[in-house]
Amino acid sequence: MITVENLSIHYGNLAAVRDVSLDIPEGKITAVVGPSGCGKSSFLASLNRLTDLIPGAKVAGEIRLNGKSDIVNDPGLDLLELRRTVGMVFQKPNPFPLSIRKNFELPLLEHGISKREIPGRIESTLREVGLWDEISDRLDESAENLSGGQQQRLCIARALALRPKVILFDEPCSALDPLASGVVEDHIAALRGKVTVVIVTHNLAQARRIADEVALFWVRDGAGCVIETGPANTIFDRPKDPDAALYFSGARG
Amino acid sequence: MIGGAARLSRNDRLLGAAGGFAALVVLVGFGAIVFDLFQTGTASLSIPFLVGKVENGGRAGGIGPVLISTGMILLVCLAVALPLGTGCAIWLSEFASKIRFARAITAGIDLLASVPSIVFGLFGMVFFCRTLGLGFSITSGGLTLACMILPIVIRTTLIGLSGAPSNLRPGAAALGLSRVSTIRHLLLPVAIPGVVVGTTLGISRALAETAALIFTSGYATRWPEGFDDSGRAISVHIYDLAMNVPGGAANAAASALVLLLALLFINYLATLLADRWLLKRIAPTSE
Numbered sequence: 361m362i363t364v365e366n367l368s369i370h371y372g373n374l375a376a377v378r379d380v381s382l383d384i385p386e387g388k389i390t391a392v393v394g395p396s397g398c399g400k401s402s403f404l405a406s407l408n409r410l411t412d413l414i415p416g417a418k419v420a421g422e423i424r425l426n427g428k429s430d431i432v433n434d435p436g437l438d439l440l441e442l443r444r445t446v447g448m449v450f451q452k453p454n455p456f457p458l459s460i461r462k463n464f465e466l467p468l469l470e471h472g473i474s475k476r477e478i479p480g481r482i483e484s485t486l487r488e489v490g491l492w493d494e495i496s497d498r499l500d501e502s503a504e505n506l507s508g509g510q511q512q513r514l515c516i517a518r519a520l521a522l523r524p525k526v527i528l529f530d531e532p533c534s535a536l537d538p539l540a541s542g543v544v545e546d547h548i549a550a551l552r553g554k555v556t557v558v559i560v561t562h563n564l565a566q567a568r569r570i571a572d573e574v575a576l577f578w579v580r581d582g583a584g585c586v587i588e589t590g591p592a593n594t595i596f597d598r599p600k601d602p603d604a605a606l607y608f609s610g611a612r613g
Numbered sequence: 614m615i616g617g618a619a620r621l622s623r624n625d626r627l628l629g630a631a632g633g634f635a636a637l638v639v640l641v642g643f644g645a646i647v648f649d650l651f652q653t654g655t656a657s658l659s660i661p662f663l664v665g666k667v668e669n670g671g672r673a674g675g676i677g678p679v680l681i682s683t684g685m686i687l688l689v690c691l692a693v694a695l696p697l698g699t700g701c702a703i704w705l706s707e708f709a710s711k712i713r714f715a716r717a718i719t720a721g722i723d724l725l726a727s728v729p730s731i732v733f734g735l736f737g738m739v740f741f742c743r744t745l746g747l748g749f750s751i752t753s754g755g756l757t758l759a760c761m762i763l764p765i766v767i768r769t770t771l772i773g774l775s776g777a778p779s780n781l782r783p784g785a786a787a788l789g790l791s792r793v794s795t796i797r798h799l800l801l802p803v804a805i806p807g808v809v810v811g812t813t814l815g816i817s818r819a820l821a822e823t824a825a826l827i828f829t830s831g832y833a834t835r836w837p838e839g840f841d842d843s844g845r846a847i848s849v850h851i852y853d854l855a856m857n858v859p860g861g862a863a864n865a866a867a868s869a870l871v872l873l874l875a876l877l878f879i880n881y882l883a884t885l886l887a888d889r890w891l892l893k894r895i896a897p898t899s900e
């Protein structure tokens with residue numbers, strides 16, 4: 361369970377996100393939807409403090425993982441451990457320009473996984489994303505030789521290999537062709553119950569297919585905020601907010 | 614629209630021709646220099662010339678001590694400039710982004726690159742030879758050269774680092790990689806070709822240097838006895854033979870040929886190393 365309270369994100373003077381409060385249930389798939397520029401990516405990046413990397417970005421509010429200490433303001437927070445626990449998969453597949461094997465070894469060794477354990481982890485996570493049979497004989501080739509869809513599944517497997525509790529996906533399918541996109545989507549859906557998934561998507565059909573919970577972001581008073589949340593099976597049919605109703609009906613956004 | 618396209622392509626052709634002509638001029642000029650060097654120098658070029666001691670002010674004998682001194686000066690120079698230069702570039706690009714005057718530092722470094730070498734020579738003489746008490750020595754010369762090529766090494770490493778894919782840093786951070794591992798395993802490999810280019814340029818500039826060395830490592834032609842000994846670098850030797858020693862032209866040309874071949878070889882080696890390195894990155898871990 362991730363509890364977000366009064367979260368605001370500023371880039372210099374620009375408010376990207378203002379006063380967002382949201383509960384993200386454990387083991388479920390939560391889709392974050394909304395028109396572009398409404399702060400979805402910023403919100404996602406604050407959940408593993410990747411906002412730290414952006415010069416001028418300021419985050420205020422509280423984010424708690426399973427009721428533990430607030431990751432926004434805790435000065436003693438172990439950032440590296442936070443990012444092991446809260447993995448992230450980006451819009452554009454981003455394997456390191458190294459061999460497939462090294463793509464796993466680098467993060468695993470960093471987090472103290474012994475060399476003996478690594479081959480097992482590589483195999484089991486590659487199996488989880490359906491890649492093992494496709495690439496098990498090519499582990500020492502460059503990861504950049506894989507197709508876009510394979511690269512994205514590799515990135516999912518690489519995040520999974522660290523045994524995270526949460527994985528954040530930022531439009532993971534939008535850079536892929538429809539076929540590869542479908543395969544990746546299926547593997548994200550299969551994570552249900554194993555890890556907590558937060559997925560940003562502007563594909564409402566995709567949100568309908570895989571999400572348990574949906575949060576709709578919108579721009580109000582020049583800043584991103586959440587205007588509608590609810591279970592995926594009802595939110596699309598009975599939105600309370602008028603903008604949300606127009607957006608879900610395809611007339612707006 | 615069609616007319617515009619045609620005009621563009623005529624301009625393209627014109628530009629192509631002008632470029633080709635410029636390339637030809639450069640090639641012919643370079644060819645003439647090399648031809649002249651070969652004509653004047655090949656007769657004296659031999660193994661004894663490469664290993665023999667300098668005799669009669671350079672008119673006779675060889676350039677053995679000069680080569681040794683040059684190598685030692687270069688060694689000091691690289692031993693200092695490489696780690697310092699790459700370290701400085703990494704700091705500027707990865708750690709200093711939040712410091713307001715980081716840009717001013719970078720601008721200062723670029724400015725330093727255009728300072729005439731004689732200024733470095735005078736600085737080296739005052740600072741290394743006198744203030745630090747290193748005297749006319751190979752160490753003083755090497756340190757002066759290090760100051761001179763430092764901006765080149767820093768700039769090319771910075772260019773190398775800026776060539777890293779923009780999603781590399783967030784990608785690494787999202788996997789919980791520390792900054793040190795990210796630099797060591799992901800950014801340095803990207804920067805290595807830049808470092809190699811910078812080093813090659815630096816070595817070329819260092820080997821061609823006379824002004825910075827005359828006042829710092831001196832012009833003694835004896836076999837150097839150590840890094841605290843004075844020693845004559847090859848370009849100083851060429852300069853001296855050509856300008857101050859009547860009858861030294863043939864040996865000056867021969868020395869210049871040696872310098873030219875050494876530079877070509879270093880360039881070739883650098884390309885080879887960079888390629889090797891790129892290949893090794895993909896291959897499996899051997900540790």
Ligand SMILES: Nc1ncnc2c1ncn2[C@@H]1O[C@H](COP(=O)(O)OP(=O)(O)O)[C@@H](O)[C@H]1O
Nearest residue numbers: 371374376395396397398399400401402403414
């Ligand atoms: N690195 C940044 N620096 C400055 N402004 C940014 C940065 N990233 C995003 N923004 C701004 O913050 C707002 C929200 O952006 P983002 O979180 O990317 O929205 P979304 O993912 O919903 O499209 C936008 O107005 C965008 O221009």
Ligand SMILES: [Mg+2]
Nearest residue numbers: 400401402530
């Ligand atoms: Mg986005």
